[in-house]
Amino acid sequence: MVEVTDVVCSLCGCVCDDITVEVEDNKVTKVKRGACSVGKSKLMGHNRIKSPAIRVNGELKDCSYDEAIKKAAEILAASRRPLLYGWSSTVCEADKVGVELAEELGAVIDNTASVCHGPSVLAIQDVGLPSCTLGEVKNRADVIIYWGANPAEAHANHMKRYSYVSKGFWTEEGKKAKKLVVVDVRATKTTKMADVFLQIEQGKDYLVLSALRAILYGHADVVPDEVGGVSKKDLLETAEMMKGAKFGATFFGMGVTHTGARQNNIVNAIQMTRAAHTHTKFTITPMRGHYNVAGINQVCTWETGFPFAVDLTRGYAWYNPGELSATDLLIRQECDAALVIASDPGAHFPGESIKHLAKVPVIQIDPFPNPTTEFADVVFPAAVSGVEAEGNVYRMDNIPIRLRKLIDSEYPEDEEILKRILDEVRAIKEKESN
Amino acid sequence: MAEVLIKNGVVYDPLNGVKGEKKDICIRDGKVVAEVKNPKVIDAEGRVVMPGGVDIHSHIAGGKVNSGRLFRPEDGRKGLEAKTKVCRMQSGYSVPNTFAIGYRYAKMGYTFVMEAAMPPLAARHTHEEMVDTPILDNAALPLLDNNWMTMEYVNGGDIDLLAAYVAWIMKATKGFGVKIVNPGGTEMWGWGKNCSLNDTVPTFNVTPAEIIKGLGEANEKLEMPHSIHVHTNMLGHPGNFEITKETYDLVKGVNTVKDRQVMHTTHTQFHSYGGTNWGDFESKADEIAGYINQNDHATIDIGSVILGDTTTMTADGPMEYNLYQITGRKWTNHDVELETGSGITPFLYSGKSPVNTIQWAIGVELALLVEDPWKIALTTDHPNAGPFIGYPILISMLMSKKRRDESSADMHKVIYDKALLPSIDREYSLYEIAIITRGMTAKALGLHEHGKGHLGVGADGDVAIYDMSPEETDAGKIQKAFLNTKYTIKGGQIVVKDGEVVATPDGKTYFVTPECDDKLTDEMMVKLKDKFDRYYSVTLNNYPVQDAYVPNPYEIKTQMRG
Structure with missing residues (x-):
C-alpha cells in the first residue's frame, strides 16, 4: 500500500x-x-466503458482502437460541417489537440460553457470581471454572497476551503466573523447556513440586482417596497452589510446565468459589484462546474482568440455564440457529424438538439458511459484524468494546477486518442489531394 | 551539419562594435562560427543585417494577456488570418493569439521576447502560452514585490533569507528575474487602496522604497543575469517624475559584480509626467533623461505610445481601476493571493486628446534625450502603450526628424507648449537602432553571455535581414522594412522569407536557477511552509512548475554570494 x-x-x-x-x-x-x-x-472509480466500439445495425460492437480510429477519422474527414464538443472534463493538453483537429477539419469547436457559464462570458465581454483568486477570498473576505448557487451540494468543499467556513490571514475566526448572504428561489442546504437568505421569485434576479445597485449608488428612494419577492427592508439591510464589508466576495451559479435575463443578469451582477466597489473592496466570481471548463476557455482563447462557439470553416476563427454554439448548430440541423469528448450532451442538451445529434454520426471519447453513449456510433474508452493520467487544468478562479496520475490505465489518454484521429484525418486528406 | 552563409550584408552588431560593415555571417548547427565549408548561401545584396531582435518587456503570455483576449472579441476580430500550410490561424491586434504573436515578432526580425509579468501562483499558465508561441525564444519575470514573504523579510531586514526565497521562486516558477510592479500598492489594492513610494503598507510595516531596495540587494547577492525590473509607484499620475527619480536613488549604492545596471525601470513614459492634474499635465522626459545621463546604475525602456485602440494590462491593479474610472469602459481585475494582482481595461490613444498627445511625445523624447543608447530600450510595453506591431513606426520616428514633425502637426497643438519633441533635432543611426532593439536589451538582461543580441562567434544564429539599404532616409520605407524582414533566421533556420513565415520551430524558455546555502533555504522553507499551510489555496507540493511545462529549457545557473 x-x-x-x-x-x-x-x-x-x-x-x-x-x-x-x-x-x-x-x-x-x-x-x-x-x-x-x-x-x-x-477517485475510487466506477462503471467504465470497457472497449472501443463501432455501432453496426443499431448495436455497439466491440472493436480495436485502430479500427475505431480509422472509422472516426473517416466520419470526420467526410463531414462538411463537423462539430467538436465537450472538452471541460479533460486536460488542457487534450484540448490543444482538439483545437488543432478543429482547425484541420474546418470544424466548429464548442465547449460545455455554452450551456453553462456562456452567458457569464458574454457578460464579461460586455463589462469585464472584477475578481480574485479563491485564496484571496479565504484570507480577506468577511461578507460572502452566493447567488443562484448551492455550494453545500454542488461544490461541497467550496465554503470550507475558500470562503465562508475557511480561516485565513485576516479571517482567523472563520465564519464567526463573517456574514453569509444567499440568494435563491428556494431553501437549500446552503440557505440554511445563511445570515441573510433572500428568497426571490423565479426569474426576478435582474430586478433584485438592479435594486441593490440603486441602493449602493445612493438611490434607495427609487426602490419600491418589494422587489422580486424581497422586501425593501431586507434589500437595505443587505446593501448595508455589503457597504460595511472589509472585503466582499460574490459567487454566482447556474441559477442566475440561465434564468430570466440570462447574460444580462450577470452584467447586472458585475455592475452591482462595481457599485459595491465604490464603498469597499468587492469581487465577483462564477462558480464553474466541470474541473477544467475554465481551462478549455483558456486554451481556446489563446489559440483561436475566442473562448467558445468558434467556427473554423474559413481557416480562421469566427466567433458568434447564439449562431455557432453547439445547441444552435444542432437545432438548425446544420452539423452532419460530431465528436463529443468528456461531456454528455445526450443528457444536457435541449430535446430538439439531441434529436438531430442522434441522427448524425457521433464519435464519443469518455472514460464513462452516459446517455450520449446510447446513440454514439464510435466509442472510445479513455483513461481518467486525475486518476490514470496527468495534465494541466484551470480551477474556477483560473489558477492552473497539474492533475496527478495515481495508477496505470489499460486505456489511452484523451490526448493520445485525439492525436491518432488527427494523424489519420491528415492521412486521408493527403490521399485525397493526391 | 546545417550551414548558412549570409554574404554581402551590411552588418550592425553593436555588442561587437560592428557599425555597418560589409561582413559575412557564418552559421553552423544554429550557432555563429568563423567559417563554413558547404553552406546554404543567402545573398543579402547590400541590405541591413542585424542580430535577431531582443524585446526586454512585453506582455505576450499568461493570465492577464488571455483575460484581455477573452473579454475583447472585438480586438480578436481585427487580426484574423487563415491558417496556411506553415502557419496556424491568427487573430487579434492588441491581444493577438499566441500563434500570431510568434509570427508577427519573427516578421519584424525579433527572436527573443521577455514576458514581463508572471504571477508565481499562475506561472504554469504563462508557460503553457509560451510553449504555444512559435519561433520565439522566451522567458518570464515572476512578480515578487507585493509578495508577503518578500515584505516580511524586508521588514525584518533579512536580505539573505529574502535572497533564498527569490532563489526558490525562480526555480519554482522557472522564472528569469525579479519583477516589481507598484510595490506595496497592489497589496493595498487587496483592500481597494493604493500607496506611494514612502507610505507604509499596513500589516507588513514596510514602504515600497524598502521593498525595492531589499529586492535590489537580494538580486545582486544571487548574481542574477538581469537586474531588478521595476514598474515604479504611481504609474500614470501627473507629477510622478519625482517619484521615479527618487526610485532610482534607492539602489544607487547597491553593488553588483555583473557588468550591467542594478535597476531597470520599464515603460518609463508612464512615469515621466509633470503637472499636478490632467489640466496642467506636461512632459518631464528631460528630467528623467537628465538623471539617466548623469548616472550609470539605471537603465530604462521607453514604453512609447502607438496611437489607436489598445488593451491595457498590468499587475498594478489600482492603476487599471483608475483608468477604468476615467474611461468608463469594461474593466477586469484579478487579485492573486499573497503575491500580486492584475487589472485590464481597453484604452484609445487619440492624437486629438491633449493628454494622449503629450504621452505620445514623451516616449520618443526619452529615447532622443538619453544620450547613451546603451541605457535605453525600445518598447511599447505591449500592449499597454500600444501593440508591438508598432515598433517600426517608432523606429522610423527616431530615425527621421521630418517624420516626427509631420506626425506632430497632426497631433493636438498642446504638443508645441507642453512637450519637448518638436524642439529635438537628434536622429538615430541604424547602429543606435540596433543597440536599443538588441544589443542593449540582451546586455541588460544578461543574455549576451548566452548567445543573444549579437553575431560574434558562438552567438545564436539569429539574424534579421531588412529589405533596405543602409543609406535609406525615407521614413516610410524604413518603417516598411522593419515591419517585414527580407529574411529572419532563427538558430540557423530561415523562418521568414520576403515577409512570409516559412518555418515555425519551437522556441526555448530561458530560466535562472540560483543556488544558495542549504541552511538558509531550510530556514526560509519553515516560513514558506507556514504560508502554504495556512494561507495559500494550493499546497506547497502542487505549487512548483513541473518540467512538463518547459519542453525546451535553457537553464542559467547562478550561485549566491556569501
Missing part, C-alpha cells in the same frame, strides 16, 4: 489539491481525507 498526498481532484471547479489517498495493486483503495463525497466517488 502506498499513501499519496497532494492528490488533485478532477471533479468540479474547486479542484481541491490536498487530498490523501491509498493505492494498492494499481487501485485507489481508500480516500483518506480532503475530498468531498462526489470527488471521493470519482
Whole structure:
C-alpha cells in the first residue's frame, strides 16, 4: 500500500489539491481525507466503458482502437460541417489537440460553457470581471454572497476551503466573523447556513440586482417596497452589510446565468459589484462546474482568440455564440457529424438538439458511459484524468494546477486518442489531394 | 551539419562594435562560427543585417494577456488570418493569439521576447502560452514585490533569507528575474487602496522604497543575469517624475559584480509626467533623461505610445481601476493571493486628446534625450502603450526628424507648449537602432553571455535581414522594412522569407536557477511552509512548475554570494 498526498481532484471547479489517498495493486483503495463525497466517488472509480466500439445495425460492437480510429477519422474527414464538443472534463493538453483537429477539419469547436457559464462570458465581454483568486477570498473576505448557487451540494468543499467556513490571514475566526448572504428561489442546504437568505421569485434576479445597485449608488428612494419577492427592508439591510464589508466576495451559479435575463443578469451582477466597489473592496466570481471548463476557455482563447462557439470553416476563427454554439448548430440541423469528448450532451442538451445529434454520426471519447453513449456510433474508452493520467487544468478562479496520475490505465489518454484521429484525418486528406 | 552563409550584408552588431560593415555571417548547427565549408548561401545584396531582435518587456503570455483576449472579441476580430500550410490561424491586434504573436515578432526580425509579468501562483499558465508561441525564444519575470514573504523579510531586514526565497521562486516558477510592479500598492489594492513610494503598507510595516531596495540587494547577492525590473509607484499620475527619480536613488549604492545596471525601470513614459492634474499635465522626459545621463546604475525602456485602440494590462491593479474610472469602459481585475494582482481595461490613444498627445511625445523624447543608447530600450510595453506591431513606426520616428514633425502637426497643438519633441533635432543611426532593439536589451538582461543580441562567434544564429539599404532616409520605407524582414533566421533556420513565415520551430524558455546555502533555504522553507499551510489555496507540493511545462529549457545557473 502506498499513501499519496497532494492528490488533485478532477471533479468540479474547486479542484481541491490536498487530498490523501491509498493505492494498492494499481487501485485507489481508500480516500483518506480532503475530498468531498462526489470527488471521493470519482477517485475510487466506477462503471467504465470497457472497449472501443463501432455501432453496426443499431448495436455497439466491440472493436480495436485502430479500427475505431480509422472509422472516426473517416466520419470526420467526410463531414462538411463537423462539430467538436465537450472538452471541460479533460486536460488542457487534450484540448490543444482538439483545437488543432478543429482547425484541420474546418470544424466548429464548442465547449460545455455554452450551456453553462456562456452567458457569464458574454457578460464579461460586455463589462469585464472584477475578481480574485479563491485564496484571496479565504484570507480577506468577511461578507460572502452566493447567488443562484448551492455550494453545500454542488461544490461541497467550496465554503470550507475558500470562503465562508475557511480561516485565513485576516479571517482567523472563520465564519464567526463573517456574514453569509444567499440568494435563491428556494431553501437549500446552503440557505440554511445563511445570515441573510433572500428568497426571490423565479426569474426576478435582474430586478433584485438592479435594486441593490440603486441602493449602493445612493438611490434607495427609487426602490419600491418589494422587489422580486424581497422586501425593501431586507434589500437595505443587505446593501448595508455589503457597504460595511472589509472585503466582499460574490459567487454566482447556474441559477442566475440561465434564468430570466440570462447574460444580462450577470452584467447586472458585475455592475452591482462595481457599485459595491465604490464603498469597499468587492469581487465577483462564477462558480464553474466541470474541473477544467475554465481551462478549455483558456486554451481556446489563446489559440483561436475566442473562448467558445468558434467556427473554423474559413481557416480562421469566427466567433458568434447564439449562431455557432453547439445547441444552435444542432437545432438548425446544420452539423452532419460530431465528436463529443468528456461531456454528455445526450443528457444536457435541449430535446430538439439531441434529436438531430442522434441522427448524425457521433464519435464519443469518455472514460464513462452516459446517455450520449446510447446513440454514439464510435466509442472510445479513455483513461481518467486525475486518476490514470496527468495534465494541466484551470480551477474556477483560473489558477492552473497539474492533475496527478495515481495508477496505470489499460486505456489511452484523451490526448493520445485525439492525436491518432488527427494523424489519420491528415492521412486521408493527403490521399485525397493526391 | 546545417550551414548558412549570409554574404554581402551590411552588418550592425553593436555588442561587437560592428557599425555597418560589409561582413559575412557564418552559421553552423544554429550557432555563429568563423567559417563554413558547404553552406546554404543567402545573398543579402547590400541590405541591413542585424542580430535577431531582443524585446526586454512585453506582455505576450499568461493570465492577464488571455483575460484581455477573452473579454475583447472585438480586438480578436481585427487580426484574423487563415491558417496556411506553415502557419496556424491568427487573430487579434492588441491581444493577438499566441500563434500570431510568434509570427508577427519573427516578421519584424525579433527572436527573443521577455514576458514581463508572471504571477508565481499562475506561472504554469504563462508557460503553457509560451510553449504555444512559435519561433520565439522566451522567458518570464515572476512578480515578487507585493509578495508577503518578500515584505516580511524586508521588514525584518533579512536580505539573505529574502535572497533564498527569490532563489526558490525562480526555480519554482522557472522564472528569469525579479519583477516589481507598484510595490506595496497592489497589496493595498487587496483592500481597494493604493500607496506611494514612502507610505507604509499596513500589516507588513514596510514602504515600497524598502521593498525595492531589499529586492535590489537580494538580486545582486544571487548574481542574477538581469537586474531588478521595476514598474515604479504611481504609474500614470501627473507629477510622478519625482517619484521615479527618487526610485532610482534607492539602489544607487547597491553593488553588483555583473557588468550591467542594478535597476531597470520599464515603460518609463508612464512615469515621466509633470503637472499636478490632467489640466496642467506636461512632459518631464528631460528630467528623467537628465538623471539617466548623469548616472550609470539605471537603465530604462521607453514604453512609447502607438496611437489607436489598445488593451491595457498590468499587475498594478489600482492603476487599471483608475483608468477604468476615467474611461468608463469594461474593466477586469484579478487579485492573486499573497503575491500580486492584475487589472485590464481597453484604452484609445487619440492624437486629438491633449493628454494622449503629450504621452505620445514623451516616449520618443526619452529615447532622443538619453544620450547613451546603451541605457535605453525600445518598447511599447505591449500592449499597454500600444501593440508591438508598432515598433517600426517608432523606429522610423527616431530615425527621421521630418517624420516626427509631420506626425506632430497632426497631433493636438498642446504638443508645441507642453512637450519637448518638436524642439529635438537628434536622429538615430541604424547602429543606435540596433543597440536599443538588441544589443542593449540582451546586455541588460544578461543574455549576451548566452548567445543573444549579437553575431560574434558562438552567438545564436539569429539574424534579421531588412529589405533596405543602409543609406535609406525615407521614413516610410524604413518603417516598411522593419515591419517585414527580407529574411529572419532563427538558430540557423530561415523562418521568414520576403515577409512570409516559412518555418515555425519551437522556441526555448530561458530560466535562472540560483543556488544558495542549504541552511538558509531550510530556514526560509519553515516560513514558506507556514504560508502554504495556512494561507495559500494550493499546497506547497502542487505549487512548483513541473518540467512538463518547459519542453525546451535553457537553464542559467547562478550561485549566491556569501
